[in-house]
Amino acid sequence: MLSLKNISWSSPDNREILKGLDLTVGDGKLVVITGPNGSGKTTLARIIAGIEHPDSGSIFFDGRDITDLDVTERARAGISYAFQQPVRFKGITVKKLMETAAGESLSERKLCEILGTVGLCAKNYLTREVNATLSGGEIKRIELATVIARRTKLTVFDEPEAGIDLWSFKSLIEVFKNLHKDQGRTLVIISHQERILRIADEIILIDGGRVSGRGTDTAMMDKVMAQGGMKAACCKEEEYFGE
Amino acid sequence: MNEITKELLRSISDWSGAYEGAYNIRENGCSVGRSSSDCIKIENKSDAPGLEIRILPGTKGQSVSIPACVTAGGIDDLTYNDFYVGEDSDVLIIAGCGVHNESGEPARHNGIHRFFLGKGSRVKYVEKHIGTGSGKGIKSIDPVTEAYLEEGSTLEMDSSQIGGVDSTVRVTRVKVAAGARLLVRERILTEHEQNAHTEFEVELNGKDSGADIISRSVARDRSKQTYKSVIIGNAPCTGHSECDAIIDDGAIVDASPSLFAHHADAALIHEAAVGKIAGEQILKLRTLGLTEEEAEAKIIAGFLG
Numbered sequence: 001m002l003s004l005k006n007i008s009w010s011s012p013d014n015r016e017i018l019k020g021l022d023l024t025v026g027d028g029k030l031v032v033i034t035g036p037n038g039s040g041k042t043t044l045a046r047i048i049a050g051i052e053h054p055d056s057g058s059i060f061f062d063g064r065d066i067t068d069l070d071v072t073e074r075a076r077a078g079i080s081y082a083f084q085q086p087v088r089f090k091g092i093t094v095k096k097l098m099e100t101a102a103g104e105s106l107s108e109r110k111l112c113e114i115l116g117t118v119g120l121c122a123k124n125y126l127t128r129e130v131n132a133t134l135s136g137g138e139i140k141r142i143e144l145a146t147v148i149a150r151r152t153k154l155t156v157f158d159e160p161e162a163g164i165d166l167w168s169f170k171s172l173i174e175v176f177k178n179l180h181k182d183q184g185r186t187l188v189i190i191s192h193q194e195r196i197l198r199i200a201d202e203i204i205l206i207d208g209g210r211v212s213g214r215g216t217d218t219a220m221m222d223k224v225m226a227q228g229g230m231k232a233a234c235c236k237e238e239e240y241f242g243e
Numbered sequence: 244m245n246e247i248t249k250e251l252l253r254s255i256s257d258w259s260g261a262y263e264g265a266y267n268i269r270e271n272g273c274s275v276g277r278s279s280s281d282c283i284k285i286e287n288k289s290d291a292p293g294l295e296i297r298i299l300p301g302t303k304g305q306s307v308s309i310p311a312c313v314t315a316g317g318i319d320d321l322t323y324n325d326f327y328v329g330e331d332s333d334v335l336i337i338a339g340c341g342v343h344n345e346s347g348e349p350a351r352h353n354g355i356h357r358f359f360l361g362k363g364s365r366v367k368y369v370e371k372h373i374g375t376g377s378g379k380g381i382k383s384i385d386p387v388t389e390a391y392l393e394e395g396s397t398l399e400m401d402s403s404q405i406g407g408v409d410s411t412v413r414v415t416r417v418k419v420a421a422g423a424r425l426l427v428r429e430r431i432l433t434e435h436e437q438n439a440h441t442e443f444e445v446e447l448n449g450k451d452s453g454a455d456i457i458s459r460s461v462a463r464d465r466s467k468q469t470y471k472s473v474i475i476g477n478a479p480c481t482g483h484s485e486c487d488a489i490i491d492d493g494a495i496v497d498a499s500p501s502l503f504a505h506h507a508d509a510a511l512i513h514e515a516a517v518g519k520i521a522g523e524q525i526l527k528l529r530t531l532g533l534t535e536e537e538a539e540a541k542i543i544a545g546f547l548g
Contacts, residue, residue, distance in 0.1 A: 049530060075532040087527040090487060091459065092545035100541065101531045146531065 001027040001186055002048065002154060007057035008209075009043055017043045018054070019209035025154075030180040030187045032197050034224055035206035041190045042084065044206065045158045048188065049081035050074035061154070080150045084158040084190075086143035088131050094142055095126040101146035117178065118145045119171050136163045144175065155179065157189045161196065169195050197224060244268065244275045247314040247343045254405075255339025255371045256310050264306035264335075267294055271313055272320045283307045283334070293323035293355075296336075300329030300361065308337040311354055316346030316380040321353045328396075330361035339371040340386070342408065344378040351383040358389070360396040360423070367399045374407030383410040390416075392423035394449065403430040403547070404439065413441045421449025421478070429458040430547045433466035433494075443472040447480035447509065456484045461543050462494035470498040476509025488517040489546060 002025040009018040018040045025031045033041055046052040048059070050071040059067045066077060075081075089097065098114065099106050106114075112122035118141040128134065130142060140163040147155050164172060173195060179185045180199075189196060197203055203220055205213040213223055248270045252258035265283035268276040272292070279285050282302040286295050296307060313320050326336065344350040360366060374382035390398050404411060417425050425445060433439050445454045454474055462468045474482035488496040500513035520542050528538035 051526060051530070071526065071529045072532060072534050075530050081530045083523075083527065083530075085523075087521070087523045089524055089542065090546055091548055092542070096545060100528065100533070103532060150531065 001025060001029075001062055002188070003060040004044075004048070005058045005060075007044075007047060007054045007059070009040075009047060009052060009054050017209055018047070020057070021206070021210055023204065023211060025186060025188055026201075028180075028184050028186055029201045030176065030189070030199060031202050031204060032189045032191050032200035033204045033206060034190075034192060034197060035212075039206045040209045041206055042158055045081070045156050045188070045190050048074075048154075048156050049079060051081070075152075078153040080147040080152040080155040082143055082147045082155065082157045082160060084162055086139045088134075088139060090129060090131045092130050093127055094130055097130050097142070097146060098149050101149040102151075106149070114145050114149050115142075117148060117175055118142075120145070140164055144172075148175070148179065151183075152185070154186045154188065157187065157191075159190050159192070161191060161193050169193065172196075173199055194221075194225070197221065244270055245314055248275070248312040248341075251312045251314070251341030251343060251373065251375065252310055252339075254373050254375075255341050256308055256337050258308075258310070262308045264308065265296075266308040266310075269309070269311040269320075269322065271315065271318055272322075280305060280307075285309075288323060288325070291323045292321060293325070295325050295327070297327045298329050298332050298334055300331060302329060302332040302334055304333065306335040306337065310337070310339045310341070311352055312340070313342045313344075313350045313352045316344045316348030316350045316378055319349070319351045319353070321355075323355045323357075325357045326359065326366075328358065328360045328364045328366055331363045332361070333365040334367075336366055336368045337370075338368065339373075340384050341372070342374050342382040342384055344374070344376040344380045344382050346378045347380050348378075349381040349383065351381075351385065353385045353387075355387040356389070358391065358398060360390065360392045360398055362393045363395045364393075365397045365399075367401065370400070370402045372404040372408055372411070374409065376407075381409045382407065384408050385410075385412045386414070388415040388417075390418070390425070392417065392419045392425065392452075394420045395422040396420075397424045397426070399426040401428050404432060405430075405547075406432050406434065408433075408439075409437050411439045413439070415442065416444045417454070418446045418448060419452040419454060419480075422451050423449065424452070425454040425456075427454075427456040427458070428548075429456075429460075431458070431460040431468065432463070432543075432547060433461070433468055434463045435466060436464070437466040439466070439468045441468070441470050443484070444475075445473070445482065446475045446477060447482055448477045450479050452478060453481045454483070458486045459546055459548070460486075460488045460496070461490075461547060462488060462496050463491045465493045467495040468497070470496070470500075470515075472500045472513070473503065474501070474511055474513070475503040475505060476511050477505045479506060479508035480510070482509070482511040484513040486515040486517075487546075489520055489543065490517055491519070
């Protein structure tokens with residue numbers, strides 16, 4: 001379904017973040033991409049969404065070459081992207097943002113249903129602006145709700161667990177299970193969290209801008225856990241994307 | 244009433260061939276329709292062009308509409324409208340203005356509105372301004388609002404300029420007594436070479452009086468906006484002034500909110516934020532399938548409410 005071939009990308013100050021990365025994600029799979037900070041995970045997520053464009057390499061989605069498609073065209077082609085750091089909008093209400101995401105008007109019942117999946121009591125939120133009056137945790141859940149509302153074939157989550165406040169990881173994992181098992185969506189999740197790694201069909205370990213391992217067995221988990229101690233070792237991708 | 248007036252009325256108010264409640268329609272300086280109700284009386288002023296609107300004490304759930312339209316160049320319309328709002332009333336006042344100009348001569352409306360709110364009364368005041376027409380003559384709307392809020396009264400102003408006005412000077416002065424509150428929501432869009440100047444001066448004179456002024460504006464192209472607000476706290480009171488502006492390359496926004504605390508228990512706050520649309524906002528909406536232009540339009544529409 002999604003195939004990246006020989007992807008390279010360098011930061012504006014010419015640090016090589018991705019170095020000829022190859023990756024395939026099968027239809028309907030839940031794939032978790034992990035690795036040390038600065039290894040290129042967020043860059044990879046942004047390249048899939050079309051926010052960044054690779055210096056070289058190709059990207060195929062459902063057999064179509066989407067390498068040259070911009071972010072709008074990728075979204076319309078069926079790719080959603082949940083930001084690690086959600087954006088605030090003065091004047092745009094939660095209802096409006098959700099309807100923009102869905103591409104249609106949504107009934108109050110439907111809005112409640114979607115927001116309910118991320119643990120928000122919807123009626124209290126529909127008319128509220130997506131601005132600084134909402135907490136970081138609330139904004140993060142609304143961000144997740146927007147990609148749920150889109151119902152696209154492929155959804156990329158960049159560290160969805162970041163800033164989830166009091167809402168439990170268990171609920172977040174239930175959301176992923178629902179999207180994956182019940183709705184059959186393909187999910188690519190950037191995460192460090194062991195509990196998210198454990199629901200993956202496949203774990204892909206990135207290190208130094210390349211795929212350094214993939215699998216779901218115990219040996220793979222051990223390898224990932226061992227990488228947890230490498231957080232400070234790599235180049236600073238987070239300087240660009242706020243990882 | 245001419246067809247241009249009808250079109251302007253649709254844009255600035257909920258007119259659909261008629262108004263509910265009391266009304267007066269002003270076209271090019273003349274009244275072309277008027278109706279009073281049992282509780283809201285509209286009469287001509289005796290000493291100046293304009294109206295006296297008297298709302299009986301205890302009037303609740305009623306509305307009065309006093310739109311004004313200028314439909315041709317070469318007209319400079321000046322009107323003085325006074326609203327006397329009886330104690331414990333709760334009413335809606337709609338006072339939009341539209342200026343249409345197809346000529347090279349300037350067209351202007353200058354409405355000077357005074358509000359006298361009795362004790363415990365509540366007024367929602369909606370004022371929408373628009374300019375239309377392709378003439379090169381300048382379209383100007385220069386509203387002046389003066390309000391005197393007696394004890395426990397509330398004035399809620401919802402004011403917007405939704406486009407097409409070349410020049411506007413908007414002045415609002417309010418004196419607020421004990422327990423009374425002023426709430427202002429202002430939205431202004433300027434484009435091309437347009438100018439907008441907004442000025443608020445609010446005196447909080449009584450214990451527990453309050454004011455909350457929020458102005459949001461978008462300055463596009465080479466337009467210029469200035470925002471000035473002065474809140475004076477003469478008593479234990481709360482005052483808040485917020486000016487947010489989205490600005491394009493080439494536009495100018497000058498914002499200067501001022502606070503004067505003349506009492507130790509005057510709690511006054513001001514905020515002002517001016518900047519371009521954040522790139523991340525555009526990007527988020529693009530990941531939802533909008534083009535850059537659609538995203539910008541969505542952000543501006545939301546911002547201006």
